[in-house]
Amino acid sequence: NSKVIQTPRYLVKGQGQKAKMRCIPEKGHPVVFWYQQNKNNEFKFLINFQNQEVLQQIDMTEKRFSAECPSNSPCSLEIQSSEAGDSALYLCASRTGGAHYAEQFFGPGTRLTVL
């Protein structure tokens, strides 16, 4: 069973407001991913980190989304100015570094509703 912790589980924001969610990866997992799962259950990769360094991120993430994984603190994903289209389940996943299989372990997600 996954031990990735995400808070809050539910987040409601108005358009234009900041929305911030946090993720504690499994202990010993240096690689962290953020995905957005929309109402059609489709996944979209947003960003990933190894330790504190960004490995990849999509254009959307570069503009309105910011994310970090500071040492000894939870990882976070923040939407600077929420839009209705940002309403989705935001999933954090983590994995070990250099493992033979690329299995990622997911947290329960933060469900964001933008009114």
Added chain:
Amino acid sequence: GDSVTQTEGLVTVTEGLPVKLNCTYQTTYLTIAFFWYVQYLNEAPQVLLRSSTDNKRTEHQGFHATLHKSSSSFHLQKSSAQLSDSALYYCALSDHYGNEKITFGAGTKLTIKP
């Protein structure tokens, strides 16, 4: 870019009958790992099966899948469906070393009816 195709959005099967969920892919990765993730209602996705070896059957919890690189497929099967198998199933691929993102298919909602 890389893509995973799941042709069925919804599959309904009677309990006790076999299940097959289709998955094909396109990728530019040289080394790749494949997964079936299962997501139960209001829960996190979790790995059901994984494989990176061509033509080798992998099994877990009564489900099985075989990666066929010749046909770019990784279909999921089970010989006898159970009510508890009702869930969303995602086929996915990733770079073998895992620092790359996972590319998910659109998902198949499997409903098992009594």
